[in-house]
Amino acid sequence: MDFAGERYYKMSRILLSSLGLWPDDISTFKKVQIIFYQTLYISFLICQCIPLFIKQYSIVCIIKMLSYIVLTCLFILVYNTCLLLNDNIKYIFDRVRYDWNMLKAHADLEILQKYANEANFQTIFIFLSSNIYSLVIVIISYSPRVLDIFTPLNESRSLQILYTVEYFVDEETYFFAILMHMVLVAYAGGMAATAIATVLLIYISHTCALFKIASYQMEHVCTSDKNVQLIPKDIKQSMFYNNLIYAVYVHRRAMDSANNITNSFSMFLNVLLVCSVVMMSLSFCNVINAVTSWEKLDVVTNGVMIFGLMYCSFLGNYVGQNIIDSSTAISQATYNAQWYTAPICMQKLIILIIQRSNKQSVLTIGALFDVSLEGFATLLSMSISYVMVLQSMGTLTESEKK
Numbered sequence: 484m485d486f487a488g489e490r491y492y493k494m495s496r497i498l499l500s501s502l503g504l505w506p507d508d509i510s511t512f513k514k515v516q517i518i519f520y521q522t523l524y525i526s527f528l529i530c531q532c533i534p535l536f537i538k539q540y541s542i543v544c545i546i547k548m549l550s551y552i553v554l555t556c557l558f559i560l561v562y563n564t565c566l567l568l569n570d571n572i573k574y575i576f577d578r579v580r581y582d583w584n585m586l587k588a589h590a591d592l593e594i595l596q597k598y599a600n601e602a603n604f605q606t607i608f609i610f611l612s613s614n615i616y617s618l619v620i621v622i623i624s625y626s627p628r629v630l631d632i633f634t635p636l637n638e639s640r641s642l643q644i645l646y647t648v649e650y651f652v653d654e655e656t657y658f659f660a661i662l663m664h665m666v667l668v669a670y671a672g673g674m675a676a677t678a679i680a681t682v683l684l685i686y687i688s689h690t691c692a693l694f695k696i697a698s699y700q701m702e703h704v705c706t707s708d709k710n711v712q713l714i715p716k717d718i719k720q721s722m723f724y725n726n727l728i729y730a731v732y733v734h735r736r737a738m739d740s741a742n743n744i745t746n747s748f749s750m751f752l753n754v755l756l757v758c759s760v761v762m763m764s765l766s767f768c769n770v771i772n773a774v775t776s777w778e779k780l781d782v783v784t785n786g787v788m789i790f791g792l793m794y795c796s797f798l799g800n801y802v803g804q805n806i807i808d809s810s811t812a813i814s815q816a817t818y819n820a821q822w823y824t825a826p827i828c829m830q831k832l833i834i835l836i837i838q839r840s841n842k843q844s845v846l847t848i849g850a851l852f853d854v855s856l857e858g859f860a861t862l863l864s865m866s867i868s869y870v871m872v873l874q875s876m877g878t879l880t881e882s883e884k885k
Contacts, residue, residue: 506573523671551647624644760865766785
């Protein structure tokens with residue numbers, strides 16, 4: 484990456500490189516990183532699944548365990564998606580670099596900088612949030628020792644492990660090793676989720692910027708110079724055509740970018756959509772059960788998880804809505820242009836552009852779900868519906884026991 488806007492994507496490159504996912508890196512150290520992270524995720528998933536087969540739990544405990552198991556599966560999914568789609572990630576950054584080098588006008592670069600800066604801000608926020616989650620695990624786990632120092636009891640408080648896991652060792656003796664395993668998984672998983680979210684966010688924001696540039700160019704395709712009528716006819720017509728060709732070219736690149744997102748990440752987005760709904764439903768159910776039984780720890784941990792899920796879901800659907808709005812704004816911008824100063828033959832072309840730009844560019848997942856603010860409302864509605872089902876199952880189970 485070597486272009487004017489490189490500084491806006493430096494954070495994404497650092498994240499991908501730290502996980503062994505940077506496409507241009509072909510070193511041996513990258514292979515070691517991949518083996519380490521794969522072993523870390525899979526070993527922790529096995530430790531989470533073992534208790535389900537060797538012990539009996541109530542439906543409430545199973546729901547609580549499943550929420551963390553699905554979270555680990557999501558980490559594995561995200562990391563392996565980055566590995567499998569390494570070429571697509573490389574193509575994304577190559578395309579972004581090409582657009583930065585292609586666009587030379589000051590107004591165009593300002594638009595690119597604005598959207599790139601917004602994407603960079605969101606990247607930093609998600610990065611800090613994932614680090615805070617890892618820190619919460621450490622604080623909660625070591626809180627009994629801290630309380631023993633400031634408010635001691637007759638006997639030491641037992642250490643708390645956030646996840647239900649089975650290592651076949653004494654948890655008190657090997658508490659630090661178990662905690663380190665958990666924290667490493669949470670940290671590495673958070674970094675992987677941040678990395679793939681950053682890549683998608685960068686590309687979608689860049690696509691919105693291209694739509695915005697196309698709108699700006701179409702609005703100014705016929706120069707607003709008062710002396711435009713004094714320009715010779717041949718020169719004026721050539722100038723109009725060059726402006727129109729440039730605007731249409733940027734518009735086509737924006738549409739290709741939007742289509743590429745859907746085509747390249749369709750399978751991943753389908754699975755991610757299912758995992759998000761499942762995790763949100765389980766987390767909501769856990770919060771309800773924790774409030775009912777007054778488990779403060781579960782309320783905090785699942786509340787943090789719900790906030791993270793809802794924020795990521797809202798952000799994803801919000802940028803999808805931005806693509807819809809940006810793609811349809813070109814039609815209005817073209818209509819507002821001084822098309823009446825253009826030659827008659829060019830005015831006919833402008834009509835065709837208005838008709839084409841009325842068609843929305845929508846990010847569609849599985850040909851069923853449109854990424855938009857309406858889609859976010861649909862996700863919440865689905866999650867709440869599944870919460871009701873899970874709660875009814877728990878209620879039925881408790882009544883059968885009585």
